[in-house]
Amino acid sequence: MSAVTEVSEGPTTSAAIPPPRRSRTLPITMGAVAVLLAFVPFVDVHVPGLFGGELSSPGVLQILAVGLVFAGVAMSYDLILGYTGMLSLGHxxxxxxxxxxxxxxxxxxxxxxxxxxxxxxxxxxVLAVVxxxxxxRVRGVAFAMVTLAFAEAFHVFVEADPVGITGGEEGLSLDTAYVPDILTGVVNTRVVYWLALAFAVLTFAICxxxxxSRAGRVFQAIRENEDRVEMLGLRPFNFKLLSFALSAVLASAGGAVYLLLVRGATPGSASSVFTLxxxxxxxxxxxGRLWGAALGGLVFGYLQLRLPAVARSGVFDPLPDWLEGPLTEPLFILGTLFVILVMFAPGGLASLPARLGIKRGGG
Amino acid sequence: MSLQVFVLLSVTGLGLAGVYFLIASGLSLIFGLMDVLNLAHGLFFTVGGYATWWVMTRFQWIESLGLRFLVAFLIATVLGLAVGWATERFFVRRFYGDHVTQILITLGISLAGVALVGGWFSYDPQTFPVPEFMRQVAVIAGARIPVSRLLILAISVVLLVGLLAVLRRTRHGLIIRAGVENRQMVQAMGIDVAKSFTLVFAVGGGLAAIGGILGGVFFAGVTPEFGLNMLIFAFIVVVIGGLGSVEGTALSAVIVGLTQQFVNFFAGAGVGDLTVVVLLAVTLLLRPQGLLGEVAR
Known part of the structure; x- marks a missing residue:
């Protein structure tokens, strides 16, 4: 036996993935949150500091909608990483x-x-299945590398644009002629916002x-111990492929909504940085917590769009240059926060209530 | 294809292969020995490139560009060694046996580090002056080859030979090779493999930083995301070569570098990069363990 067996166990025994806990109240809680979010376009309240305008203003709705799309895509990613234990770097x-x-x-x-x-x-x-x-064919870390390479191939394709259809580095703007009028224009941002909310809710329900489901239990069994699943007479390959393809379709649906939000497609969305x-x-x-992934997506989308605006407003100006530069970089703050969380609170934000001694269910 | 074009493309492809090898060899050894997919490896590369840029543009008091480049080379290498050492010592070491957390930690370090570099020096490409002799061209078989390409190639070959010598001739190398093959057995013999872990991370960081220096010369500039982009091709090189095999990494770097250069030249920019990915898919279908890898991972 060599070190290979350890690798093939894959990302199973990790402090980062807590054991599953099911909660009956979760769908109700998530439903209530969704209903609350659905009413945001009617709330003409200005929240100082948190947002740059009234909650119902297109700018704020845009930020929230991006957060909701990210929440949905993050949940789809959680399906393969958190529930099936496959580290894909090509989402x-x-x-x-x-x-x-x-x-x-x-x-x-x-x-x-x-x-x-x-x-x-x-x-x-179809592409996800192929x-x-x-x-x-490979497991664990090699799987991560291969998915990364495939994604990078697509990134190179849209950026270098050898066929002349994707618009290269500039990207491809949305031609509103093919989109229903109700989904275009700044005044209709609230409709796109609702679409993003519907996508997030639907993704949550599907995930x-x-x-x-029975297949879903096999997903989690594979995460815990793939070899044992195989020994029980099931083919892990089929289940992993199913999880992978379902997750891919959900992510693509998120991309379709995102297209309306940012009114175009740019190569950055295909880059490995997006997966990271x-x-x-x-x-x-x-x-391994759907609501955790949703929360992470919302927070990320919010910080990514809000931090540059906060930085421009001059809050960080009194700081010395060497501190001001990095603090205006969302990824510096998020990356640092991420390292701290992984090191000291491996369950992420979702584990914090339990860590602080507050009892509540997860999902 | 004329001979001149062939020679020029070959030397450029081999130069690129050298840069790939420097970043991929550390990655391969770290993975082979510790099963850690080190996503921070691209950051080590960026650190090397930016350290060189920093010294070349700020150390004006060293008048000779050649001497300044030598100083930059030393500082960048030492910085790469230090960052690699620190990554293992303060972050990765805390999570032995927990591969997911280790990957996540290196991912966080990588993204935060790149953002730190971007926040300090902006995301614009930075260029730096290189010594006079590197800008000259040598004529080989009628082809005009930039001396910098030959230098990159020479440094990579020296480092490959050096790395192989260390792995084959020294006690540390012996432990590393044995550890790649079977870590538990080495531990059972009463040898402290953890020391090798730190060593491999530091050496990997140093090699990647040298890759960053040479990459900065090769691509005539550095950007914060530079290392991350190289890391993707380094992954491809590592998987094709076989995880944990330095010889395989070298061979695969040459194949990938040459393929990319030739196809990009004849079929158009970007096509070479795509071909490399196809090469990876074919390798996985026919030989999942990689060219010189022992077993499928």
Missing amino acids: ALYFALGLYGTNLLMRLFELSYAAAVPIALVGSF LGSVAL RQAVA NLIIMVVLGGL
């Missing part, structure tokens, strides 16, 4: 596929948004159903 590929796929289908074939999205999702599913089958950001979101919130 940005599927997010970007929803983004670019929808946009390209509209521009090249003059399809409507409603027609382009399902086709993009099917395409994403690439997943190749990548799943929760998935992890509670997803890991930060999921781990920040708490691995």
